[in-house]
Amino acid sequence: MNKTAFHAEHLRLGAKMTDFHGWDMPLYYTSILDEHTSVRTAAGIFDISHMGQAWVSGPGSLQTLNELIVSDLAQVGEGRACYTLLTNPRGGIVDDLIIYRVGAQEFLVIVNCANRRKDVAWIVEHQRPGTRVGDISLGRSILAIQGPQVAPLLEQVLETPVSGLGRFSAMHLSGWGSRAWLARTGYTGSDGFEVFLEDAPALRVWKRCLELGAPLGLKAIGLGARDTLRLEAGLRLYGTDMDDATTPYEADLGWTVAINKPSFIGKDVLVNQKTAGVTKRLVGIELPEGPVPRTGCALMAGGRQVGSVTSGTFSLMLHKPIGLGYVETRAASPGTAVQVMIRSKAYPATVVKLPFWRAQQRAPEAIASKRG
Amino acid sequence: MMTPQGLRYTKTHEWAKQEGADVLVGITAHAQEELRDVVYVELPPVGKAVKQGEPVAVVESVKAAFDIYAPLSGTVARVNETLSKSPQLVNQDCYGTGWFFAITPSQPSELSALMSPDDYTKLIQADAH
Numbered sequence: 446m447n448k449t450a451f452h453a454e455h456l457r458l459g460a461k462m463t464d465f466h467g468w469d470m471p472l473y474y475t476s477i478l479d480e481h482t483s484v485r486t487a488a489g490i491f492d493i494s495h496m497g498q499a500w501v502s503g504p505g506s507l508q509t510l511n512e513l514i515v516s517d518l519a520q521v522g523e524g525r526a527c528y529t530l531l532t533n534p535r536g537g538i539v540d541d542l543i544i545y546r547v548g549a550q551e552f553l554v555i556v557n558c559a560n561r562r563k564d565v566a567w568i569v570e571h572q573r574p575g576t577r578v579g580d581i582s583l584g585r586s587i588l589a590i591q592g593p594q595v596a597p598l599l600e601q602v603l604e605t606p607v608s609g610l611g612r613f614s615a616m617h618l619s620g621w622g623s624r625a626w627l628a629r630t631g632y633t634g635s636d637g638f639e640v641f642l643e644d645a646p647a648l649r650v651w652k653r654c655l656e657l658g659a660p661l662g663l664k665a666i667g668l669g670a671r672d673t674l675r676l677e678a679g680l681r682l683y684g685t686d687m688d689d690a691t692t693p694y695e696a697d698l699g700w701t702v703a704i705n706k707p708s709f710i711g712k713d714v715l716v717n718q719k720t721a722g723v724t725k726r727l728v729g730i731e732l733p734e735g736p737v738p739r740t741g742c743a744l745m746a747g748g749r750q751v752g753s754v755t756s757g758t759f760s761l762m763l764h765k766p767i768g769l770g771y772v773e774t775r776a777a778s779p780g781t782a783v784q785v786m787i788r789s790k791a792y793p794a795t796v797v798k799l800p801f802w803r804a805q806q807r808a809p810e811a812i813a814s815k816r817g
Numbered sequence: 818m819m820t821p822q823g824l825r826y827t828k829t830h831e832w833a834k835q836e837g838a839d840v841l842v843g844i845t846a847h848a849q850e851e852l853r854d855v856v857y858v859e860l861p862p863v864g865k866a867v868k869q870g871e872p873v874a875v876v877e878s879v880k881a882a883f884d885i886y887a888p889l890s891g892t893v894a895r896v897n898e899t900l901s902k903s904p905q906l907v908n909q910d911c912y913g914t915g916w917f918f919a920i921t922p923s924q925p926s927e928l929s930a931l932m933s934p935d936d937y938t939k940l941i942q943a944d945a946h
Contacts, residue, residue, distance in 0.1 A: 477879045478854040673879055736857050737877050759856035759879055766857075788859075788875065788882075 449494035450586050450644035451651060458665050466559040468495040471667035480670035481761050484635055487662035488592035490654045491671060497561030498582045498641065499554040500624070501568060505575035506550050513571055513710055514544070515693055517703035521546050526613045526628055529701050530693050531567060536714030537689040538696065540564050541681065543630055545615045553615075553626060553641060555587070557683050571710075581624070586647035590654060591637030591674075593804070594661050599638055602653045603627070607638065612808045622646040629808050632671065634678020634800060636808045673758045676767065679729055679799030685740065686727060686755045686769050694718050695771070697727045697799070725752065726777040729801055730768045730794045736787045738768035738794070743786040744776075751776040754785065762802045772796070819846070820938045821912055825888070825931035828940060832912065833888040833931060836919065839895070840928055842888055843916040844876065844907065847941045852878040855907040860896040860918055867893060867920060869927055874917050876907065889927035891920040 446469040455462065460471035471492070473480060483489045501510060511518045516529040523546050531539035540560040545553040556564040565580045572578055590599060596608045603618060607627060610616055615628035622643040631637035640650060654663060672682070681687050687696040692715060694702070704719055706712070730738065738757035743750045752772030760767045768785070776783060779798045784791040824832045830848035834841045849855065857877040867873050872884035873893070896918045900906060906915040922928065932940065 473853065476853045478856075669880060736859060736875070736882070737879075739882065759877075 447495065449492055450648060451492040451494065454648075454651065455492070455665075460665075460667060463668065465495065465668055468558060470495060471665070473667040473669045474665050477667070477669035477673060478761055480664055480666045481673050483662060483664040484592045484633055484637075484666060484670065484674055485762060486593070488590065488595045488598060488658050489633075489664050489666035489670070490651065490658070491589040491591065491666045492586070492651070493589050493639075493671075494586040494647070495558040496582075496587055497556040497558060497564065497580065498585055498587070499556065499565050499568065500551070500579045500581045501554055501576065502548070502551040503576045504550055505573035506552055506577075509568065509571060509573045509576045509578075510544065510552060510554070511706070512573075512708065513568065514542075515702040515709060515711075515715070517706050518544065518546070518552075520703070523547070523549060524615055526615055526630055528613075530698060531564065532693070532709070532711035532715070533689055534711055534714075535690075536692040536711040536718065538683070538687050538691055538693060539567060539689055541683050541687070541698075543628075545626060545628055547615065547617070547624075547626060553624070555639075555641075559684060584644055585624075585642065586644050587639060587641055588647055588650055588654075589631050589633075589637060589639045591631045591633045591635050591666075592663070593636055595637055595658075595663075596808075598654065598658050598661060598663065599627075601657050602650060609809065610638075611810055618642075621650075632678075632680055633674040634680065634802060635674070635804050672756075673761070676756055676758050676769065677760050677762055677800070677802045679769075679801055681727070681769065682756060692718055692723070694723045695725055695727065722774065724774055725771045726774055727755075727769060727771055728777050728779075729797045729799045730754070730770060730783060730785065731763070731797045731801065732766040732785065732792055732794045734765060735792045737766045738770075738785045738787060742768075742770075744770055744772055744794075745784040745786060745791060746772075746776045746781065751783065760801055767801050768794075820934040820941075822934050824912070824934065825928055826934065826937035826940075827886065827888045827931060829886045831886060831888050833928060835928060839919040839921050840889060840891075841916050841919050842885075843911055844885060845937070845941075846911055847944075849908050849911045849915070852876065852883065853908070854879045855904045858900040858904045858907065858917065860898075860900065861893045863893050863896060865893045867891060876904075885917060887920065888931055889920060889922050890924055891922040893918055894921045895919040
């Protein structure tokens with residue numbers, strides 16, 4: 446099984462380990478609910494080094510990536526990042542990813558671990574002249590440091606000001622090894638940062654965070670809480686809430702699509718779908734109480750099945766069961782009453798607007814910087 | 818982990834305890850430890866006839882749902898209503914306030930045939946290796 450540079454740390458901290466797409470990763474250290482609470486109220490640190498890191502550079506790099514994704518990367522300035530989707534010719538989602546524009550012609554591309562090879566091969570297959578594509582994952586780590594109290598902590602750990610870094614902005618970290626970047630991004634819905642480093646400096650950041658963060662209540666966080674946090678924030682999980690047969694509009698990620706961009710893979714299908722509308726759409730559902738909706742549970746309305754659940758959990762912040770799922774468009778408006786079938790019993794639920802939960806305290810908005 | 822004396826156990830990690838004419842049922846410390854974050858418990862209706870080894874209740878953690886099996890046959894006499902509002906009692910006090918339901922046994926001899934504390938301790942130690 447694959448191991449990150451933090452494997453021994455996870456064992457030292459007593460983590461319950463799990464096989465995540467071939468990676469031996471921490472599911473939790475103490476408990477999912479404890480760890481979830483730490484991130485929402487104080488601070489948490491995640492080893493997410495299983496995720497893939499690609500470096501795309503050269504005069505053809507912008508054009509190469511822009512042809513593969515739904516967003517317009519030309520609108521993303523240097524030092525800025527965007528959440529976007531790779532699409533196939535049918536408009537289906539190949540992966541969701543964050544692209545960091547680290548230079549005029551340099552991009553750090555972070556992809557899901559299970560899709561790393563597929564994505565890198567996809568980019569290489571479509572690369573324009575003057576583009577270099579490198580899978581730089583080996584020997585490098587990613588840490589996510591998330592929670593309302595992490596900005597001052599990271600200033601201490603990195604000995605550099607970070608509080609002013611806006612959401613979806615990134616800064617180079619000098620003195621922390623090659624291609625060392627810090628970004629105000631995350632997968633929790635809480636304020637936070639992600640740091641991209643070589644293994645040795647990443648281990649230094651991890652240890653210093655645990656040491657200096659302990660008085661704040663910082664904890665190491667496993668993949669269990671990573672899943673409950675992202676779900677509460679209404680963030681989709683690739684492979685579970687969407688796949689290569691789902692389009693951005695169906696996944697309710699239409700906001701990522703720059704439909705007027707001259708061309709990108711799958712554009713024709715998406716233009717048609719935008720005009721004609723979708724037949725099914727991803728929605729959030731909330732139960733007032735009762736059991737947890739799980740993957741595959743049927744969603745009913747008017748006495749017949751209108752969809753099914755893709756992800757579900759118990760929301761700690763809302764104190765009720767929540768889920769994501771696809772329903773026929775006519776049942777997709779917030780406020781629609783539906784039933785979730787759990788162990789052959791129907792439980793009342795309501796379609797709600799995403800996210801289920803939103804942080805009060807947010808990172809500063811970055812000053813919009815556009816590039817032509 | 819301590820396995821309390823005076824209770825009987827199943828290999829599916831329930832405990833059973835004689836209390837007057839009824840037998841109280843819950844899940845063991847080992848089971849709640851494995852589940853971790855209990856967020857929901859579904860209990861059977863009072864009066865329901867149950868057979869030994871059949872699923873009669875459900876306990877849900879953040880990650881998944883698990884069946885709870887009847888340690889012996891009989892009729893559900895009472896259920897622990899407080900678990901619907903406070904499922905975390907299963908984690909906090911699994912042998913006490915975190916009990917699930919009581920059965921009036923139809924074949925009382927089934928209780929003494931369940932695992933002894935020593936046998937159950939051996940079972941969970943074997944699981945750990």
